[in-house]
Amino acid sequence: MKEPGATEAAAREVLLAVENVSLSFGGVKALTGVSFDIRKGEIRAIIGPNGAGKTSMLNVINGFYHPQQGRISFKGVTRNRMRPFEAAQGGIARTFQNVALFRGMSALDNIMAGRTLKMNRNFFWQLIRFGPAAAEEVAHRRRVEEIIDFLQIAHIRKVQVGRLPYGLQKRVELGRALAMDPDLLLLDEPMAGMNLEEKEDMSRYILDVNEHFGTTIALIEHDMGVVMDLSDRVVVLDHGTKIADGVPDAVKSDQAVISAYLGVAH
Amino acid sequence: MFYREAGQYKTSYEADQATFPVLQDRIGMIVILAVAFVVVPLTMSSFVINSVLIPFLIFSLAAIGLNLLLGYAGQLSLGTGAFMGVGAYACYKLTTIFPDANIILLIIVSGFASAAIGTVFGLPSLRIKGFYLMVGTLAAQFFLSWCFIRIPWLYNNNVSGAIEVPTRAVFGIPVSGPNATPVTRYLIVLTIVVVMTWIASNLVRGRIGRMWMAVRDMDIAAELIGIRLPRTKLLAFAVSSFYCGVAGAMMVFLWLGAAEPDAFNINRSFLILFMIIIGGLGSLIGSFIGAAFIWGLPIMLKSVPETFGISIGSATLEHLQFMVVGALIIFFLIVEPHGLARLWQIAKQKLRVWPFPY
Numbered sequence A: 001m002k003e004p005g006a007t008e009a010a011a012r013e014v015l016l017a018v019e020n021v022s023l024s025f026g027g028v029k030a031l032t033g034v035s036f037d038i039r040k041g042e043i044r045a046i047i048g049p050n051g052a053g054k055t056s057m058l059n060v061i062n063g064f065y066h067p068q069q070g071r072i073s074f075k076g077v078t079r080n081r082m083r084p085f086e087a088a089q090g091g092i093a094r095t096f097q098n099v100a101l102f103r104g105m106s107a108l109d110n111i112m113a114g115r116t117l118k119m120n121r122n123f124f125w126q127l128i129r130f131g132p133a134a135a136e137e138v139a140h141r142r143r144v145e146e147i148i149d150f151l152q153i154a155h156i157r158k159v160q161v162g163r164l165p166y167g168l169q170k171r172v173e174l175g176r177a178l179a180m181d182p183d184l185l186l187l188d189e190p191m192a193g194m195n196l197e198e199k200e201d202m203s204r205y206i207l208d209v210n211e212h213f214g215t216t217i218a219l220i221e222h223d224m225g226v227v228m229d230l231s232d233r234v235v236v237l238d239h240g241t242k243i244a245d246g247v248p249d250a251v252k253s254d255q256a257v258i259s260a261y262l263g264v265a266h
Numbered sequence B: 001m002f003y004r005e006a007g008q009y010k011t012s013y014e015a016d017q018a019t020f021p022v023l024q025d026r027i028g029m030i031v032i033l034a035v036a037f038v039v040v041p042l043t044m045s046s047f048v049i050n051s052v053l054i055p056f057l058i059f060s061l062a063a064i065g066l067n068l069l070l071g072y073a074g075q076l077s078l079g080t081g082a083f084m085g086v087g088a089y090a091c092y093k094l095t096t097i098f099p100d101a102n103i104i105l106l107i108i109v110s111g112f113a114s115a116a117i118g119t120v121f122g123l124p125s126l127r128i129k130g131f132y133l134m135v136g137t138l139a140a141q142f143f144l145s146w147c148f149i150r151i152p153w154l155y156n157n158n159v160s161g162a163i164e165v166p167t168r169a170v171f172g173i174p175v176s177g178p179n180a181t182p183v184t185r186y187l188i189v190l191t192i193v194v195v196m197t198w199i200a201s202n203l204v205r206g207r208i209g210r211m212w213m214a215v216r217d218m219d220i221a222a223e224l225i226g227i228r229l230p231r232t233k234l235l236a237f238a239v240s241s242f243y244c245g246v247a248g249a250m251m252v253f254l255w256l257g258a259a260e261p262d263a264f265n266i267n268r269s270f271l272i273l274f275m276i277i278i279g280g281l282g283s284l285i286g287s288f289i290g291a292a293f294i295w296g297l298p299i300m301l302k303s304v305p306e307t308f309g310i311s312i313g314s315a316t317l318e319h320l321q322f323m324v325v326g327a328l329i330i331f332f333l334i335v336e337p338h339g340l341a342r343l344w345q346i347a348k349q350k351l352r353v354w355p356f357p358y
């Protein structure tokens, strides 16, 4: 199990809290009155059966969906809803369940694109790509190369990502999110469809990011082994409601959770 | 192994991010520029310069304009012809109002008029995509074409309805109108096209180019890394229309010398679109290759059989041209969306490892 224990995590400052969030699409209720928090520096797993509302929750957090009810507090500011740009600027980065890379661009350009918000030389410097604009490009390239080395994808940096195998695409997508130097990283099933070795690599990257950069991570994952190994605390959703919340061991033995996973009628 | 980058190690990110990272490309570019600026004016006939090279350069610039919008930012537009027209009419009005102003400057300023109009007609892109956006830009094309005919102020109330380019001199040398020599006009067009191509390449390789391509490839993800979609799309419309506007102004002032409203109709939009489909979407070099191909094809079809003593009627020639272009467009759309530019890259890749298969 991951070291700094749950007691320590519980003592930390709250980075993000969702309160009583409800979201529906027409008649479909994706989320009903869900509340939980994510504390600074922790790895917070969000689990639940298919269709439980996990992805919808991330979409609410980074402003892609707007909940009908509830509030979101991030870094001490409370809002009824996030906007994607606010979320990005506030330091929330994200990877997607179905890889959402810029397919026509190289791996390097995809990751460089993650630095967009950090680059601020204006349009006219960009036109001549000289002086400050050129210096800026080089400075950010340096940071991007660090990320590329960290993720061990140097050999594919100039390859168009659409041609990469799935596992590498997931890694490039993580790279793009890391390039934002995020405070909160949302990972939607980063290991789906990977083999054991790739899963181990990805787990290591996630732990390293959390430990070395102190990045707070919200992780959606179906593989229970991975969840138990990586996370400090787990929140469990089922049919859009929260059915459990706590340290991995407690959640694992929770009766409601076991029933939800076994598909017991309720 | 004539063309290769092996052994040319990049010792810095600056070098890796240079315009032409490979030495052979750098040399090739210098040779091309030297030929274009020095050899061509000294050796080519006025006819070739005026009816082959000048239009090729102007269409290349318009193709770059459309390519920035469609190939890089992924916004489909059928208004290219109209935006070229805005540049041409703006330049005509400007030189009427300020007859003493430097005409080259006015051509560039006309680009801003076109950029403004293009941005307005880009507004629908904030709400709609793909097919519907295309229909929206088609409406812009027809509306502006209508303006070019129905607003006599635009052509100074000429009874013919056409614009006639007056003679304008820069430093005492006539550059537009009947007294300007083809070589003078060619050198001005060439300079503008070279500078603007260089600027376009700076844009597409930097932050703005990445923002455009991000919006093109996956707008949701683009938004979530902090790219503001509205201004990114509008910037693409503005820059694209700027390029088209300058191309349109040059077309009238530095090439044709006069223009009817027809010069900027929907056919023009399609012509430029075909150039970038055949040349390569999302490639600046492709814009040149496509322009050379579409503009050069009729000339080739006419002259090649003639050298073998075969003469083809002009009607047949036109049909032949339609067939070749149509077939190629279907071919490229299905097989190689990156066009001739991509084939050129593959050829370079082969050269890099020649004579070995890998």
Ligand SMILES: Nc1ncnc2c1ncn2[C@@H]1O[C@H](COP(=O)(O)OP(=O)(O)OP(=O)(O)O)[C@@H](O)[C@H]1O
Pocket: A025, A028, A029, A030, A048, A049, A050, A051, A052, A053, A054, A055, A056, A057, A097
């Ligand atoms: N854009 C949408 N429009 C309509 N319904 C949606 C939309 N997004 C999600 N839903 C619905 O909301 C519910 C929750 O979906 P969500 O994708 O959040 O589940 P999930 O927990 O991520 O599932 P999975 O493990 O399969 O990824 C589902 O019933 C889904 O059909």
Ligand SMILES: [Mg+2]
Pocket: A054, A055, A056, A097
């Ligand atoms: Mg999901």
